Amino acid sequence: xxRLETWTGRVAVVTGAGSGIGRAVALRLARAGAAxxxxxxxxxxxxxTVRGCERIGARARAYALDVTxxxxxxxxxxxxxxxxxxxxLVLNNAGIALKAQVREMSEAQLRAVMDVNFWGVVHGSxxxxxxxxxxxxxxxxxxSSVFGFIGVPTQSxxxxxxxAVRGFTEALRQEMLAERAPVYVSCIHPGGVRTNIARSxxxxxxxxxxxxxxxxxxxxxxxxxxxxxxxxxxxxxxxxRILVGPDAHVIDALPRVLGSGYQRLVAAVxxxxxx
Numbered sequence: 583x584x585r586l587e588t589w590t591g592r593v594a595v596v597t598g599a600g601s602g603i604g605r606a607v608a609l610r611l612a613r614a615g616a617a618x619x620x621x622x623x624x625x626x627x628x629x630x631t632v633r634g635c636e637r638i639g640a641r642a643r644a645y646a647l648d649v650t651x652x653x654x655x656x657x658x659x660x661x662x663x664x665x666x667x668x669x670x671l672v673l674n675n676a677g678i679a680l681k682a683q684v685r686e687m688s689e690a691q692l693r694a695v696m697d698v699n700f701w702g703v704v705h706g707s708x709x710x711x712x713x714x715x716x717x718x719x720x721x722x723x724x725x726s727s728v729f730g731f732i733g734v735p736t737q738s739x740x741x742x743x744x745x746a747v748r749g750f751t752e753a754l755r756q757e758m759l760a761e762r763a764p765v766y767v768s769c770i771h772p773g774g775v776r777t778n779i780a781r782s783x784x785x786x787x788x789x790x791x792x793x794x795x796x797x798x799x800x801x802x803x804x805x806x807x808x809x810x811x812x813x814x815x816x817x818x819x820x821x822x823r824i825l826v827g828p829d830a831h832v833i834d835a836l837p838r839v840l841g842s843g844y845q846r847l848v849a850a851v852x853x854x855x856x857x
Contacts (some may be wrong), residue, residue, distance in 0.1 A: 587721070590615030593666040597706060598676030600627030603725070605634070605671055605773055606810035612640035614749055614814065616671070619662045621647035623676070641666075649676045649702030659709035664791060668689040669713040671817065674765045680739045689843040692739045699743035700750070707754060714765045718736060722766040723817050723824075724751040728833040730771060735852045766820045771834065773827035775809045803827060 594611045600622030607709035609621045612635035620635070622628035625646035643665060663669055674725050677699045680691055705723045714720025729737055730744035748769055755767035774850035804827035816824035825831050835842040 585622060586820055588615070588717075589629060589671070589814075589818075591617075592669040593617045593619065593662075593668055594673070595619045595621075595662055595669055595710065596675060597621050597647065597702065598674045599631050600624045601631075602806050603772060603809050603813070604673070605677040606806035607630045607675070607813055608642075608816045609638065610807075610810040611663065612638045612642060612729065615640070617641040617666055619645065619666060620733055621658065621667075621676075623648050629814040630791070635853050649674075649705055650697040652701075655702075655705035656709040656813055659706075659713060660795075663684045663713050668717055670717045670719065671721045671723070672706060672714065673711045673723045673813075673817075674703045676702050676741075677725065681736045682739065687739060688845050692742070695739040696743050696746070700746045703747050704803040707750075715763055718764050720765040721768070721817055721820070722754070722765055723770055724811070725770045725772065726751065728771050728825075728830050729774045730769075730835050732837055732848060735846060745750070752822075768816075768817055768821055768824055770813055770816070770824045771826065771830050772809055773804060773825075773829035775804045775806060777828065803829065 584838070589611055591613075594608075594616040596604050596608045596611070599618075599620035604620075605627075608618050608631050612618050618632070618635050618640055620628050620631050620642060620715045620822065621633075621644070623646070625644065629644045632642040634646040645658060645661070648654055659669070678695060680695050702788070706788060707722060707724065710722065713723055724747055726747040727744040729741050730748040733741050748771075751767060753768040755769075757763075758765045758767055777844070779806070809826045813824055814827045825834055836847070840847065
């Protein structure tokens, strides 16, 4: 299939762009000729991302943004449209992780994950949709996860948020199709990508953090740079579902091939990993 979209001279918005997948996608889009509006709750990290974009030769600007704050996200959308003259692509990428058993997880912990991972996507989608429609050829891409396909022990909060992102995004895509609105919608499902999300995960004791991170790194085979290549290519081809990494393709197939039987398999693997 031929590439359908090019990004030269177009405006791309990336949340959670201070590190990991967000930073890598911002840089990839900059190399493709896009102007980049990069945001993160940590302004110092996103400023470093913008400097990288500028070294490539792209126009870029950094914004401090808390995606859990609805009013702030809507204000951000208006500001970006004013600063750049419009918006063509939005990647709602900001996310956090939590490792916790359901019976031990606090309501505050669950709400924190949902606020960033799910409500951050909702806020970004609603705030930017009018601008994407106005562009006449907009694209909205929301980051779910392979944990939006299967449930995993100690990941109930993350699972809940990523399943929610998947359902929200797929419904939104159908709304755009039904209305014949000029906005393409993609749901992105990364597998194991070598980012700092495991090291910064909530619910992990300080003494266990490096062990958890090393365990994650041992199975995370996809680099952020490779993930960015896959994501930008998938968006450029207007794909509805973008699977990132070979493990994403395997995990996507598990519930379709095994049905609910996948749960016993995952539980057995998880049991061995903690022994």
